[in-house]
Structures are given as structure tokens and as C-alpha cells.
Amino acid sequence: MSNNIRCRSSYALLSRIAVAALGTLAAAASFAAIELPTEKAALIALGEQHKTAWDLYKALEAQANGGQRLNPARLPDWTGVYSRSGVLFNWDQDQGRNRMPTAKLTPEYEQKLVTKLDNIEKGIEFDNLSNCAPPGHPRWMTEPFLRDFVVTPDQTYLINEMVNDIRRIYTDGRDHIPELDRYPLWNGDSIGFWDGGKLVIHTNSLRSGQYQRTQPEYSEQVETVEIWEKTDDRTLIAHVWVYDPPSLVQPWYSKHTYLKLTNEDKSLRIHYWDCGENQNNTVIQTDTGSSQFRDFTFTDQDN
Amino acid sequence: MRVSFGLTTALVLCLSACAPEPAGQAPAAAVPAELVPAEREAKVALGLQHATAAQLYAALNARANGGAPLSLDDMPDWTGLWQRVGRPFFDPDQPAEALTSAKLKPEPLAELTRRRELSAQGIEYDPISDCSPPGFPRWLAIPFLREFIVTPGQTYLFSETVNNLRRVYTDGRDHPPAADAYPLDYGDSIGFWSGHTLVIHTSQVKAGIYHRNDPQYSESLEAVEVWRKTDATTVLVDVWVYDPAMLDEPWYVQQTYKQVPNPDGYLRIGYWHCGENPNNTVEQTDEGTSQFSDFTFTEQDDR
Numbered sequence: 001m002s003n004n005i006r007c008r009s010s011y012a013l014l015s016r017i018a019v020a021a022l023g024t025l026a027a028a029a030s031f032a033a034i035e036l037p038t039e040k041a042a043l044i045a046l047g048e049q050h051k052t053a054w055d056l057y058k059a060l061e062a063q064a065n066g067g068q069r070l071n072p073a074r075l076p077d078w079t080g081v082y083s084r085s086g087v088l089f090n091w092d093q094d095q096g097r098n099r100m101p102t103a104k105l106t107p108e109y110e111q112k113l114v115t116k117l118d119n120i121e122k123g124i125e126f127d128n129l130s131n132c133a134p135p136g137h138p139r140w141m142t143e144p145f146l147r148d149f150v151v152t153p154d155q156t157y158l159i160n161e162m163v164n165d166i167r168r169i170y171t172d173g174r175d176h177i178p179e180l181d182r183y184p185l186w187n188g189d190s191i192g193f194w195d196g197g198k199l200v201i202h203t204n205s206l207r208s209g210q211y212q213r214t215q216p217e218y219s220e221q222v223e224t225v226e227i228w229e230k231t232d233d234r235t236l237i238a239h240v241w242v243y244d245p246p247s248l249v250q251p252w253y254s255k256h257t258y259l260k261l262t263n264e265d266k267s268l269r270i271h272y273w274d275c276g277e278n279q280n281n282t283v284i285q286t287d288t289g290s291s292q293f294r295d296f297t298f299t300d301q302d303n
Numbered sequence: 304m305r306v307s308f309g310l311t312t313a314l315v316l317c318l319s320a321c322a323p324e325p326a327g328q329a330p331a332a333a334v335p336a337e338l339v340p341a342e343r344e345a346k347v348a349l350g351l352q353h354a355t356a357a358q359l360y361a362a363l364n365a366r367a368n369g370g371a372p373l374s375l376d377d378m379p380d381w382t383g384l385w386q387r388v389g390r391p392f393f394d395p396d397q398p399a400e401a402l403t404s405a406k407l408k409p410e411p412l413a414e415l416t417r418r419r420e421l422s423a424q425g426i427e428y429d430p431i432s433d434c435s436p437p438g439f440p441r442w443l444a445i446p447f448l449r450e451f452i453v454t455p456g457q458t459y460l461f462s463e464t465v466n467n468l469r470r471v472y473t474d475g476r477d478h479p480p481a482a483d484a485y486p487l488d489y490g491d492s493i494g495f496w497s498g499h500t501l502v503i504h505t506s507q508v509k510a511g512i513y514h515r516n517d518p519q520y521s522e523s524l525e526a527v528e529v530w531r532k533t534d535a536t537t538v539l540v541d542v543w544v545y546d547p548a549m550l551d552e553p554w555y556v557q558q559t560y561k562q563v564p565n566p567d568g569y570l571r572i573g574y575w576h577c578g579e580n581p582n583n584t585v586e587q588t589d590e591g592t593s594q595f596s597d598f599t600f601t602e603q604d605d606r
Contacts, residue, residue, distance in 0.1 A: 073375045079456060132434075132578050150452055150459060154382065157452065157459070164466035165574065174568035186574040266476040272467065272488040276434050276578075 032196030033064045036227065036239065040094070040253070043239060047251035053223035053243040056251075057202035060195075060225070067193030067200070070153045070171070076197050078149040078230060081268055082258040084142065091142055091211040092254035102252070103216055109247035113216045119289060120214060126285040127213050132275035134163045136186040136209045138224050138242055141256050146270050149236065156192070156199060161270050169201050176204060184208075184220050199228040219246040234260035338363060338497050339529050339541055343396075343557070346541055350553035356525035356545040359553075360504035363527070367502070370495030373455040373473070379499040381451040381532060384570055385560040393444045393513035394556040405518055406551040415518045421591060422516060428587040429515050434577035436465050438511045439489045440526050440544060443558050445514075448572050451530075451538065451560075458494065458501060466575050471503050478506055486510075486522050501530040521548035536562040 037043055050056035061067060070076070086093045092102040099117060119125060129135060135143050143162050150157040154172035159165070169192045176182070176189050188206040192199055204223045211218065222244040231237050236258040241251045261268060286292050340346055353359040364370060373379075389395025397404035402415060421427065431437055437445050445464050452459040456474035461467065471492040478484065478491050490508035494501055506525045513520060524546040532538050540558040544550065563570065588594050 072378065075375060079454070134574050134576055136574075150454060152382070152452065152454070159468070164468055166461075166466060166468065168572065170568070170571075172568070177569060177571070181569070186576060189571065266472070266474070267479055267483065269472075269479075269491070270470060272436055274436055274488060 032198045034060055034195045034198055034200070034227070040255075043255075044251075044253045047225075047241040047243075047253050050251075053202060053204070053225045053241065053251075056225045056241060056243075057200065060200050060227070061193060064193065064195035064200070067171075067195050069173075070151070070194050072153045075151050075153070076230060078151050078236065080148070080234075080260045081263055081270065082147045082149065082236060082260050084144060084147070085257045085259045088144055089142070089212045089214050091138075091215045092252070093257075094254075101211075101215055102254070103247075104249045104252070105216055106247055106249055109216055116217075117214065124288055124290045125213070126289055126291045128209075129163075130291055131284070132163065134165055134186045136207050137167060137188050137190075137203060138206075138218070138222065138240065139209055139211055140165060140167060140187060141238065141240060142212050142215075146261070146268075147258060148270060159270075161273055163275055164273050169199065171199070176202075197229055199226075201226040201228070216247060218242070218244045218248075221246055236260075338367060338500055338502070343555070346543075346557075347553075347555045350543040350545075350555050353553075356504060356506070356527045356543065356553075359527045359543055359545075360502065363497075363502050363529070364495060367495065367497035367500075370497050370502070372475075373453070373496050375455060378455075379453055379501075379532060381453050381538065383450075384563040384565055384572070385449040385451065385538060386563050387444065387446060387449070388559050388561050391444070391446075391514060391516075393440070393517045394554070395444075395559070396557065403518055404556070405513075405554045407518055408549055408551055411518050411549045419516060426591055427515070428591055428593045430511075431465075432593055433586070434465065436467055436488045439469065439492075439505060439508055440520070440524070440542065441511055441513055442467055442469065442489065443528075443540065443542060443556075444517075448563065448570075449560060450572065453501075461572075463572050463575055465577050471501070473501070478504075499531065501528075503528040503530070519549065520544070520546050523548045538562075 037046065047056060050059060087095075090096075090101070095101050100113070105113065140158075140160060143160055143165070146161040148159050150159065154170070156169040156171060158167040158169065165187070167187045167190060169190045171192045171194060174191060176191055182189070182205045184207040185205050186207060188203040190201050190203040192201040194200075202223070202225055206218075206220060206222050208220045208222070209218060210216065222242060224243070225241045227239040229237055238256040238258070239253070240256060241253050242248065243251050284292050339349060350359065353362060390397075392403075394404040402412075402419065407415065431445075442460075442462055445462060445467075448463040450459075450461040452461065456472070458471040458473060460469040460471060467489070469489045469492060471494045473494045473496060476493060478493055484491070484507050486509040487507050488509055490505040492503050492505040494503040496502075504525070504527055508520075508522065508524050510522045510524075511520060512518065524544060526545070527543045529541040530538065538560040540560070542556050542558060544554040544556075546554075586594050
């Protein structure tokens with residue numbers, strides 16, 4: 001056996017051993033330090049153990065020993081086209097058909113919600129989305145339509161088709177924008193870290209808004225912690241804790257599920273969402289708080 | 304774990320020692336040194352050699368031996384924030400005194416001449432004033448921030464203006480069948496990688512204008528783009544536009560995007576809500592100029 005052949009044989013053998021060893025290491029590295037309880041009551045309690053979203057985030061970060069930068073050669077596979085599963089307009093799926101949500105609201109925000117629901121029952125309703133405004137975060141979590149999730153080592157993009165709504169999660173170790181430079185943003189400012197296959201996110205600098213059309217409002221003080229994880233080939237789960245002292249007497253925990261859509265022939269593709277091309281827009285809020293299409297009159301034929 | 308790490312290190316060192324010499328060996332996927340010629344005249348000629356964008360794309364694909372899928376082990380680094388440089392024309396290299404460098408058919412040439420004359424008189428209307436998307440290929444020429452997000456099966460080309468996101472499928476899928484194809488703001492883009500060079504073919508676009516003072520294009524437009532990073536802060540794109548309804552011959556242009564310095568990471572792209580500008584809605588008047596709807600300048604504004 002020539003030295004060249006011997007070296008090639010050794011190379012092939014050692015390659016297999018090295019691949020196996022590296023695979024073992026990679027698998028070990030993918031173990032998450034953060035182990036979430038399975039019961040909802042315990043997940044709610046986890047939120048209550050921390051006074052602010054930032055406190056919860058820092059506690060999770062400490063538990064994960066600061067997290068790990070993703071290995072560029074072994075990224076979590078979140079590819080595909082997804083859609084939110086569950087009851088469309090419920091922030092927390094456990095609300096079911098109940099009129100009021102599972103949130104522990106402050107009296108002021110509870111009264112606001114009651115008034116809103118009363119008006120909706122009378123057909124008086126206005127939603128900024130009707131006039132092409134973005135839903136903003138955290139409402140972003142509950143919107144329908146298509147989504148894709150793009151994982152790169154230092155940044156993850158959470159994309160919702162509706163109004164081309166992209167959240168950027170910085171996982172490169174950067175901090176939030178300094179307090180002096182912050183101002184309310186539609187999707188806030190999100191930083192995060194990876195713990196195995198779990199993406200942990202903290203979001204602040206948000207605008208006030210509503211969780212959904214029949215759900216409570218939140219204030220500009222709202223902050224969230226999310227833990228995203230792919231639990232099987234077609235399921236992404238996001239655990240969300242919302243902190244908003246003006247509207248919530250305690251953090252509001254909920255779980256959101258996004259299911260991968262069947263797309264074997266790859267004909268399902270997300271396109272640009274030009275909200276304004278709907279001729280019914282612009283929608284205006286009337287003095288009574290209801291919605292009216294601007295410069296749009298139904299004809300007898302429409303009626 | 305320490306033992307495994309030591310073992311793996313030893314294996315890697317041994318493999319390095321035994322690894323075949325790269326000199327004289329053909330790379331696994333042979334990549335032509337230059338997919339396209341370096342000189343502008345030769346690039347113009349390359350476009351002329353092919354009757355359609357699809358034919359040029361097929362020729363480049365053949366020259367690249369079908370291309371090779373990206374591997375997570377060897378990804379092009381196009382991270383960061385980018386901005387187009389050059390004059391505000393689709394062809395940044397067109398002479399200052401020229402109407403356009405495109406070889407236009409008589410009718411679009413007359414239309415452009417008339418529009419430029421009106422523009423000189425202050426009579427101008429641009430659909431993006433009313434929050435419409437610029438569409439492709441105008442996307443290539445608009446200002447503001449950009450991101451280029453490369454993943455193995457899909458590349459996302461993002462422009463901050465109205466959250467424009469082009470999706471380029473590099474997973475081997477074809478365009479939708481002709482029976483299912485219809486005009487889209489950004490068309491349908493498929494591509495392949497040749498080394499770290501991305502080649503794209505786009506069809507199914509809506510009609511539009513290349514830029515405010517540039518020609519119109521029709522729905523029959525198709526384009527081939529060749530994207531590559533030429534140094535740490537530069538991405539260059541060669542573009543061939545074919546539009547038999549408007550162009551006498553393919554229009555070749557080169558776009559340059561420079562990385563924006565962001566050492567502290569504070570520069571972040573937020574959601575672009577075009578409609579929150581109270582000057583919108585902008586309408587086109589009978590005269591062809593622009594008017595803000597329901598908006599009157601006060602005497603103070605006029606000062």
C-alpha cells in the first residue's frame with residue numbers, strides 16, 4: 001500500500017469518526033438550558049415571579065448562561081410558509097367563546113374593553129388596519145394570513161404577509177437602543193438570544209394598540225418576552241409574557257401556535273401586500289366611532 | 304465533554320495533515336471564473352446575443368453548469384445595511400445630458416419626452432407618492448436602506464421603502480405555470496448560485512416606470528440580474544431588462560449598493576408605515592400633476 005493510498009484510507013476513516021464526534025458535540029450544544037414547565041399555571045407563575053419583562057428576560061438569559069451564538073453551519077430549520085392556528089381573534093386561545101379575555105386587566109382598561117365590546121355588538125367598530133395601518137406588536141402575533149421565519153446566525157426575521165410586516169430580532173449580542181434615543185415603534189425594538197433550539201426575545205419601545213379587534217388595548221409601556229421553539233416538523237410555538245402596568249395587574253401569559261402549510265409543489269409564494277390597492281380604502285373613523293369608506297357609495301345594485 | 308473535544312481536535316489535526324493538497328485538484332463544483340464579462344460594452348453585447356431574458360438566464364445557467372446549491376458551511380456574507388449609490392436614474396451611468404440610455408420604441412420615447420417636459424414645468428405625478436410600491440425593476444433604483452438576506456433555498460432582497468421584500472427562490476423550483484401566472488408588483492423570481500454569485504430571472508411584473516424621470520415599462524418585461532459582493536462594502540448587480548413592447552433592444556445597467564457603517568448597531572430598520580404621513584393621500588389631477596387630498600397649505604406654510 002503506497003503512502004498516498006494509506007493516507008487516503010486513513011482520511012476516509014477519520015473523516016467518518018470526526019463527523020460522528022462533531023455530530024455528538026453539535027447535538028450536545030443543541031440542548032437547551034431553559035426548561036419551561038408544561039402546565040399553563042406554572043408558565044403564568046413564571047411571569048409573576050418577575051416584576052418586569054426585562055427581569056424575566058435577564059433571568060432566562062442567566063439560566064441559559066447567556067445563550068449561544070447559532071452555529072452558521074447548523075441553523076434551526078424554520079423554513080416554509082406558516083399560518084397561525086386557533087381562534088382568529090383571541091389573544092389567548094383559552095378564552096374560548098367567553099366574552100372577556102384571560103387577562104387580569106386594570107379597572108380602567110377593563111372598562112375600555114367592556115365599552116368596546118358593547119359598541120361592537122351594536123355594529124360600532126373601527127380598526128386601524130382597515131385603513132392600512134400595521135397591527136404592531138404584540139398584535140402581530142395574532143394576525144391571520146401567511147408567515148415565514150428566516151433564521152440567520154445574528155438576526156432572525158419574523159415575517160407576516162399582511163402589510164409586509166417584518167420583525168427583526170437581533171441575536172448578535174447588541175443591546176436595546178439607549179433610553180434617550182428610544183421612541184415608540186410599530187414593532188418595537190427586539191433583541192434576543194438562542195438557547196439550543198429556543199429563541200428568547202425581549203421587545204420594548206412599542207406603540208400603544210389593541211391585542212385584536214375584540215381584545216383589550218395596551219399602552220406604550222407594554223413590553224414582552226417570547227420564547228419560540230419548533231416542536232415538530234410543522235409546528236412553531238411561541239410562549240409570550242406581556243407586561244404592561246397601566247393595563248395589566250399581572251403579566252399576561254399565552255401560547256401561540258403557527259403551523260407549516262403543505263406546499264409540495266412550491267406554488268404557494270408570498271407576494272407584496274399593497275393594502276392601498278383595495279378600492280374600499282380609505283376607511284375613516286366616524287364621529288360615532290364606527291367605520292366609513294371614504295368617497296364610496298353603495299349603489300342600489302350593491303344593496 | 305472535555306475528552307470528546309480533545310479527541311475531535313486530534314482528529315481534525317490529523318485530517319489536516321492527511322488532507323489532499325488543493326493544488327491541481329478540481330473543485331467539487333466547477334465555477335467559471337467570470338460568469339459575465341467585465342466590460343460594460345461586452346455586457347451590453349451579451350444581452351444582445353439573446354432574444355429573451357429567459358434565454359440569457361438559460362445561457363448563464365449552462366455556463367455555470369447548472370449552478371450549485373449554497374451550503375451552510377460556505378455562505379456569502381451579505382449581512383448589514385446597504386444603500387444604493389449613484390444618480391437617481393435606473394441607469395446611474397447614463398450621461399447627464401441624455402434623456403435615457405434605453406433604446407426605446409417611438410411611442411415610449413415620445414411619452415418620456417412629454418413627461419420630462421411636464422416635469423420641467425413642475426407637473427409631475429408618481430404613484431409612490433400615494434404609498435404604492437415602486438415594483439420591480441424600479442425596486443433596484445429607489446433610495447433608503449436595504450438588507451440582503453441569504454439562505455440556502457431562498458434569498459430575501461429587502462428595501463426599507465414601503466417594506467419591499469423580494470423573494471428569490473434558489474431551491475430549484477420553476478416559475479408558476481403560465482396558466483397560473485399573473486402580474487405582481489415584484490414579479491416572480493427564481494435563481495441559482497454560481498459560487499457566491501446569484502443569478503436571477505424575474506417575470507410576471509406589473510407595468511410601471513423605471514424611476515420618476517425614466518421610461519415606462521410594460522407587463523411583458525422580464526429581467527436577468529447577476530448579484531455579487533465585490534469587496535467588504537460593495538454589492539454590484541448587473542441587470543439586463545427585456546421588454547419587447549417598449550425596448551428595441553435589452554437595456555443593460557449596473558447598480559451599486561454600499562454597506563452603511565453601523566459600528567454600534569444602533570441603525571435599525573423599522574416598519575415603514577407610508578400612510579402615517581398626514582400629507583397622503585396624494586391624487587393625480589386632471590392636469591397630470593400631484594395634489595394632496597383634503598390638505599390645504601396655510602399662509603404660514605407658504606412663508
